[in-house]
Amino acid sequence: MTASRRPALLLIFILLLTGCRGADVWRHTEIVPIQPGQTIHLRVAHAVNDRLPRMTPEQLDTLLAATRKTALEHFGVHLEFSEISETSVDVLLALIPPKVRQARMNEIYDFKSGMGDRKQLASGILTTLLERKTKLTEALAYARPYLPDTAAPKSLEEFSILLADVMLARLEGWRAIKAADGKPVLDDTPRNEWIFWDTVGYGELPYDLVITNQLVASAEYTAVEVHTAIRGGLTTGTTTFSRNSPYGSFVFWSTFPFTDTSAQSHALRGNEDYNATQAAELSGAYLAHEVGHLLFKFGHPFGQQACVMNPASLLHYRVWQQQLDAQHCRIGNIPEMQIGAIPEIYNANWLRMAQQP
Numbered sequence: 001m002t003a004s005r006r007p008a009l010l011l012i013f014i015l016l017l018t019g020c021r022g023a024d025v026w027r028h029t030e031i032v033p034i035q036p037g038q039t040i041h042l043r044v045a046h047a048v049n050d051r052l053p054r055m056t057p058e059q060l061d062t063l064l065a066a067t068r069k070t071a072l073e074h075f076g077v078h079l080e081f082s083e084i085s086e087t088s089v090d091v092l093l094a095l096i097p098p099k100v101r102q103a104r105m106n107e108i109y110d111f112k113s114g115m116g117d118r119k120q121l122a123s124g125i126l127t128t129l130l131e132r133k134t135k136l137t138e139a140l141a142y143a144r145p146y147l148p149d150t151a152a153p154k155s156l157e158e159f160s161i162l163l164a165d166v167m168l169a170r171l172e173g174w175r176a177i178k179a180a181d182g183k184p185v186l187d188d189t190p191r192n193e194w195i196f197w198d199t200v201g202y203g204e205l206p207y208d209l210v211i212t213n214q215l216v217a218s219a220e221y222t223a224v225e226v227h228t229a230i231r232g233g234l235t236t237g238t239t240t241f242s243r244n245s246p247y248g249s250f251v252f253w254s255t256f257p258f259t260d261t262s263a264q265s266h267a268l269r270g271n272e273d274y275n276a277t278q279a280a281e282l283s284g285a286y287l288a289h290e291v292g293h294l295l296f297k298f299g300h301p302f303g304q305q306a307c308v309m310n311p312a313s314l315l316h317y318r319v320w321q322q323q324l325d326a327q328h329c330r331i332g333n334i335p336e337m338q339i340g341a342i343p344e345i346y347n348a349n350w351l352r353m354a355q356q357p
């Protein structure tokens with residue numbers, strides 16, 4: 001799954017806060033026409049956190065081959081990747097313009113210091129539920145297997161509080177995982193913060209696709225969705241604004257959920273681990289989902305299991321892949337598979353800040 005709809009939800013949240021004063025701050029990027037059979041060149045980086053397990057060059061080749069194959073089958077385009085530039089997570093995140101980073105810091109729920117505001121987190125979740133016109137019974141039916149047995153929320157307000165509690169408890173689960181050096185995977189740096197990854201494209205980012213071994217898991221006051229909450233704020237990947245990409249967006253993609261063998265990852269994957277080849281192949285196949293957002297701005301046909309753009313449930317990547325069927329999910333056949341279903345948006349103020357010397 002991806003958090004790529006978060007910017008749109010963020011927009012709505014901000015509009016609610018400002019009474020539409022900021023309506024003209026958010027703009028769409030252009031949609032670049034792509035012909036069937038076209039070859040698309042993507043610039044690829046591997047941003048590495050040395051403290052965490054990483055995929056080998058062979059695994060990365062396998063990963064990208066699976067992305068290429070899946071994108072050809074489902075979207076009819078030929079992907080051509082650059083040589084993979086290796087960089088570090090810290091060097092990459094340092095591309096974020098300081099003023100833009102500052103403008104977004106108050107979106108982050110600080111779960112490390114204990115200073116986060118749990119009520120505000122729940123109310124942010126409620127805002128998202130209301131915006132999506134969520135029906136309690138349907139959302140509960142979806143989330144029930146992943147909630148405590150005793151949970152019985154009677155309103156969306158109660159459901160939001162429950163989701164905030166579940167999210168923070170699972171986030172503590174991610175926090176408990178230790179790296180090979182014996183220290184927590186989620187350390188005191190902001191490397192795990194979704195907001196940072198979501199902002200790097202406002203800087204001079206020279207890549208269209210950034211693969212990373214970093215665990216991206218965090219909580220935000222803006223636009224947390226049900227599926228993100230029940231995964232404890234974990235993000236597999238996101239397609240989001242990039243000022244330097246011909247497609248107006250770039251993709252960041254975490255391999256951690258595919259390679260990690262902690263009890264929490266094992267459980268969220270449906271009680272299985274993947275071997276090295278499976279992790280690379282499944283990660284690559286699911287990365288095609290982000291390529292669908294990147295190139296075509298497709299939406300999410302929830303429950304249409306034949307479609308690459310149907311998000312995986314929790315971390316059940318294998319089941320997701322087994323259900324794919326390109327013959328039964330054609331571009332344009334359903335609203336979410338229309339080109340431009342979710343245009344990329346950006347904040348013009350942040351872009352202006354980024355371009356100031």
Ligand SMILES: [Zn+2]
Pocket residue numbers: 001002003004289293300311
């Ligand atoms: Zn998505």
